[in-house]
Amino acid sequence: MSKALNPAAIRALSLTALLFVWIVAALLTADARVLPAPWALVQPFAEALASGKLPYHLGMTLWRVAWAFALAMAIGIALGYVMGRHPRIDRWLDPWLVVFLNLPALVLIVLCYLWIGLNETAAITAVVLNKIPNVATILREGARALDPSLAAMAEVYRMPRQRRLRHVVLPQLAPFVTAAARSGIAVIWKIVLVVEFLGRSNGIGFQIHLYFQLFDVGRVLIYALSFIVVMLFVEWLLLQPLERRVRLWRGE
């Protein structure tokens, strides 16, 4: 029997293997314009970092992700909760949800730019509209699953509305909120890149557009990978600890 590796070691090994695949592919291609080797990116990466261009565009994209995320979560949670609690409203709004869920992100983005203009409002609106149906669908399940006996208890003991929301309702919705947040952040940053690609003059998506036109594979990779790393940190340092905290009371 082989000794069991701990999860962190497996993760590191797995990433190393991916890097190895990249190196082999780069060697086989033997054309730095098509696929540069990892070490060929170090120099341009350092330049982009030193010139302040990479941090600037990274910041712009993060800023858009944060806005879109906050708005989509707030509206999606409220909408999902109302739909889950009121079947009559749900029957009316459900078809809309289905339509928006099946509308390709690209279509919404193009329409927003056409209708609102090539500006920040259109960009954020497009991302938010793309994500709301998703959050609402998840939260609707949560609101439907609320325990009626806890509601009865809160009613009998006349718990005030705000305390009821905070201590009775929200903890029941928490797993659904974190699920929506995790899948939300993953989808949102990808859509933000498309939005920037199509109609913004800064951000990672814009830079990728630029280097795409210059056929600079290396810089496309630098910008893409930098942002992936940032999002992984958001996941590890923000979302996962939050999820653990929310699950604390389940501890055995």
Place this chain on the structure above:
Amino acid sequence: MIRVRIEAKDFGAAAVLRDIALEVPKGEVLAILGPSGVGKSTLLRIVAGIDRDFLGRVERPEALAMVFQEPVLLPWRTAAENLTLVHPALGRAGAEAALARVGIADKADHFPRQLSLGQARRVSLARAFAADPEALILDEPFASLDEATAEEMLALTERLIAETRAATLFVTHSEAEAKRLATRVLRLAGQPATIVGAAEEKANGRA
């Protein structure tokens, strides 16, 4: 004092309760017996104010407490927090005292999942009695407990009722429990359910 007059309670087309009138003065324990499914819990939910969709009138004191069939605790809050969230005036010390009264002072910082069913029921009893209720509603609080635990809980409940002297409405399908706790017993039967037979006064009700 609890005063109930229910003319009619229906679930859609199904008539559940008809013409029910009862009064529970302070210090009295009224048990309502009846087969399962007859509408006992529905009656209690109306009296407790959880179900407001009925024809009739219910008078009940502000300070009302209820013990449900299940413990119905907030699993994400500790035993003590489960008490203070419902009765903020208690404070931490009051919550500890209330838990001590039901014999689980040492469980104040445990989450409900970490308690046995018997202990969770005690927390639920502590929650009901913590704020000195004027009226108390018990919905088969000893169901699904093993005999020894049920007996302990019964004795505990008896003691707490005697201490608070709340007007108590108690639903059960067990004659023995009704005889033990109640000063008066009513029977619910029929479809739709009504009160059948005269009230059976206990020969020597608790003084």
